Amino acid sequence: MEFINIIDYIGTFAFAISGIRLAAAKNFDWFGAYVVGFVTAVGGGTLRDLMLDVTPFWMEHVSYLVITGLALVFVLIFRKYVVRLDNTFFIFDAVGIALFTVVGVEKSIAAGFPMWVNVIMGTITGAAGGMFRDIFINEVPLIFRKDIYAMACLAGGFVYYLCIWAGLSVVATQVTAAVSVILIRVLSVHFHISLPALKSIDQTAGEAKQE
Amino acid sequence: MEFINIIDYIGTFAFAISGIRLAAAKNFDWFGAYVVGFVTAVGGGTLRDLMLDVTPFWMEHVSYLVITGLALVFVLIFRKYVVRLDNTFFIFDAVGIALFTVVGVEKSIAAGFPMWVNVIMGTITGAAGGMFRDIFINEVPLIFRKDIYAMACLAGGFVYYLCIWAGLSVVATQVTAAVSVILIRVLSVHFHISLPALKSIDQTAGEAKQE
């Protein structure tokens, strides 16, 4: 359990940092930045837990509040170094969504839902926090427009089930699914792979009229 | 049950199309468009189910995910025809909110709530999905500014209770309530009827000072 906890905390820290940074760009006060950091870190898991009808996970351990506080202190003290640490945070973040995805899938399994619900719950756990963050700072959610992000979580959920079907042990399944999420996330950013954007319908309609 | 299911699917399809089109206007990627379409279709019912403390309906049947997928494929393939089908989608949408309203009222009755809660749950089921859609694409929710939309759901909820009080059978009540929603929606758009807008208070205050 201890190793999992450390990864969980690292992921939470990276998520909180990302929320606090974007809040800072909007000149939020300390409290606002803390809230945005916290929502980024725990928002996905909270939505999952509300839909699974279990107590939101962060209400059972004070650690998520504390880690978000540490992230805020970190940004306040080391602000000049935060940007230089971009690559480190990117890796932390990728490890975080990988773990969050696996945790989300397993919590949904434990609640007795079918496979496709579990995969969605894994994706929500990994990706919805960033969506809430963007709604709070009044921006169009980034995960709808940029990079492979939620898709990495979704793929990780399917890999989880592939491993189960293939008869792998629970630990091997967890590791394989998490590594898939990290690889997809890192490779898609490295090679600038992204999903195609939808063209505006009205624009297309305009073209249609010109034909 | 089968006829209800078909209407349910048609409504879901129309709602998903509306979300995907607005996501396309913001150049969301395919995944983002899918999520916005899905949230438009199931967001209202999900909020209702969370407040009634029952499992969100879409977690019990995979059909809503599949229909949203079909809506995305439809927009991708037939984009040039989507605008020409505007009137068709408008009718689908009106039928959808009518059915969603009736389903919402009845699910709330089944959960044991009083009349006024049931009417609100019907309205949330019919109208909140469009509200979430607009929050996701970072626009001021349309249903707060334009047309008779949520008011049609609200009226349908009251008609439902009028029919019950008048001693109509369940089926007659459902049909009358649904038809009321559709009529109010269609007629209000056709005759450009909308609720009066509130004037800005500050503006009024300015006028008051000039007096």
Next chain:
Amino acid sequence: MEFINIIDYIGTFAFAISGIRLAAAKNFDWFGAYVVGFVTAVGGGTLRDLMLDVTPFWMEHVSYLVITGLALVFVLIFRKYVVRLDNTFFIFDAVGIALFTVVGVEKSIAAGFPMWVNVIMGTITGAAGGMFRDIFINEVPLIFRKDIYAMACLAGGFVYYLCIWAGLSVVATQVTAAVSVILIRVLSVHFHISLPALKSIDQTAGEAKQE
């Protein structure tokens, strides 16, 4: 109970007025203004109740719907006087968040959660409604940028526990906590005290590069 109810209704009225005014500034129609007023008044308590897994409080008494309706009628009829009553509404609002905070803390205690969860639930009850309001009208939430607002709720929650630890009676604890919230809120506005804003990281990074 009656005195508490009157304060509860006054707070709800003040919250609803604040939502309706901001909706008016965006030219929402009557229905939209009503919804924004209602969400401002009950949104915080609803989020709390969903996370505590109890029925949202406003679904058990029709009074919150009625009071929001009265607030809308008040704004429509007395719009020219609303701005002149700004100071009155500010006091109503401060009394409202104070009561909401105490109610939120106690509802969370009743649900069996530890102290730090209860303090957060009190803060959410007092402050999250205004956050939802700002998301609905598509603005960056004010409570993240201006004044001591949520911090007053947070402090009130801690004062509540200080009083319990000091052995005060329940009523003395409630009054002391509520008065703390009101004092902090009023004094911070009067003396223009606010939390420091976070500087944008990128801006700081720019400075770092120039060194």
